[in-house]
Amino acid sequence: MVDKQAKIWLDGALVDWDDANVHILTHSLHYGIAAFEGVRAYLRADGSTSLFRLGDHIDRLFDTCKLVLLKPEFTREQVSAACIEVLRVNGMKQGYLRPLVFVGEGAMGIYAPDNPARTSVIAWSWGSYLGADALERGIRCKVSSFARHHINVSLSKAKLSGQYTNSVLAKREAKFGGYDEAILLDHHGFVSEGSGENIFVARKGVLYTPDLSSSILEGITRDTILQLAREEGIPVLEGRITRDQLWLADEVFLTGTAAELTPVREVDDRPIGDGVVGPITKKLQARYFEVVRGSDTTHPEWLTTI
Ligand SMILES: Cc1ncc(COP(=O)(O)O)c(C=O)c1O
Structure with a gap:
C-alpha cells in the first residue's frame, strides 16, 4: 500500500489525498494515453532535501507529451514547482514523486483531441523498490x-x-x-x-x-x-x-x-x-x-x- 499523505497537487491546486479523484470516463483509463514520471527526493546529511535530476525528469515528461500530442496546461516550471510543493506541504524530507499528465473526460472515442489534458503530482514514501536486501x-x-x-x-x-x-x-x-x-x-x-x-x-x-x-x-x-x-x-x-x-x-x-x-x-x-x-x-x-x-x-x- 502507498502510504497516504495529506495532499496531492491536481490541476494547479493542492487537494486532500482522499479527494484527488477522477471521473470513470477519464479517457486515459480506457486507452492508456498518460505521460508520467518517477522522481526521487533524498534526505541529505545537513537535513535538507535534494530532488535528483528534476529538470531532466520534467523534460522527459514533456517529451512524452510531445510524442503523443498531449498539451499540458501547465509549464515545465509549474510542474517542477508542484513537485517541490507536494514535498513541502506533506512535510516529506524524502520520497518518490509521480508527475502525471492524463487525458480527462469528454469524448469517448479513441480520437478525442479536445478532451482536457490534466496534470497531477503525487508524493509518497518509497524504500528499496526491489526488496529490503x-x-x-x-x-x-x-x-x-x-x-x-x-x-x-x-x-x-x-x-x-x-x-x-x-x-x-x-x-x-x-x-x-x-x-x-x-x-x-x-x-x-x-x-x-x-x-x-x-x-x-x-x-x-x-x-x-x-x-x-x-x-x-x-x-x-x-x-x-x-x-x-x-x-x-x-x-x-x-x-x-x-x-x-x-x-x-x-x-x-x-x-x-x-x-x-x-x-x-x-x-x-x-x-x-x-x-x-x-x-x-x-x-x-x-x-x-x-x-x-x-x-x-x-x-x-x-x-x-x-
Ligand atoms: C521501462 C523502464 N526502463 C527504464 C527505466 C529507468 O528510467 P529512469 O532511470 O529514468 O528512472 C524505467 C523507469 O522509469 C522504466 O520504466
Whole structure:
C-alpha cells in the first residue's frame, strides 16, 4: 500500500489525498494515453532535501507529451514547482514523486483531441523498490517470454501509462516463477531492459548497456551511471547484448529511479560471476548514492535542494 499523505497537487491546486479523484470516463483509463514520471527526493546529511535530476525528469515528461500530442496546461516550471510543493506541504524530507499528465473526460472515442489534458503530482514514501536486501545482495532475474515493444508498435522513448501492460505482464510472470524481476529481450532477441529498469553488464573490466536506438527507455539513472563510470575510468560500450552474454557476465545490474542501482546475482537460475556483488557494481552503486544524497559534490547540476 502507498502510504497516504495529506495532499496531492491536481490541476494547479493542492487537494486532500482522499479527494484527488477522477471521473470513470477519464479517457486515459480506457486507452492508456498518460505521460508520467518517477522522481526521487533524498534526505541529505545537513537535513535538507535534494530532488535528483528534476529538470531532466520534467523534460522527459514533456517529451512524452510531445510524442503523443498531449498539451499540458501547465509549464515545465509549474510542474517542477508542484513537485517541490507536494514535498513541502506533506512535510516529506524524502520520497518518490509521480508527475502525471492524463487525458480527462469528454469524448469517448479513441480520437478525442479536445478532451482536457490534466496534470497531477503525487508524493509518497518509497524504500528499496526491489526488496529490503536487493541493494546489498542483488536479485534473481528471469528472461521474460514477453518481448519488449517493437519500436514501431509503440514509442520506446515515451514513459506512457498504456505501454506498461508489457512491463506488468513480464513482471507478473517473473514473480509467479519465484524471481524478483524480468529481463525483456527486444523483437530481434537482444537484451533490452527490465520491466522498469535499464540493464548493464560488466565483463573483463568493460561495462556494456543497450544503445538508445534499441527499444529502451532513455533512463536518467542509465545516463547518470554512464557518466559516473566514465569518471571512474571504467570503459563503457553501448550496443547489442545477447542473452548468453548475460549468462557469461562477471556482473549485471539494473538502474532506475525506483530501483536505483540494484545488483543482479542470478539470471535464468545461473549465478552471475560467482553470485556475489562485483567490484564495478559496488563502486558505481556507492558513488550513485553519494551523488544523489549530496555527499559527493561533483554534480551539483543534478540536485535541486530545498
Ligand atoms: C521501462 C523502464 N526502463 C527504464 C527505466 C529507468 O528510467 P529512469 O532511470 O529514468 O528512472 C524505467 C523507469 O522509469 C522504466 O520504466
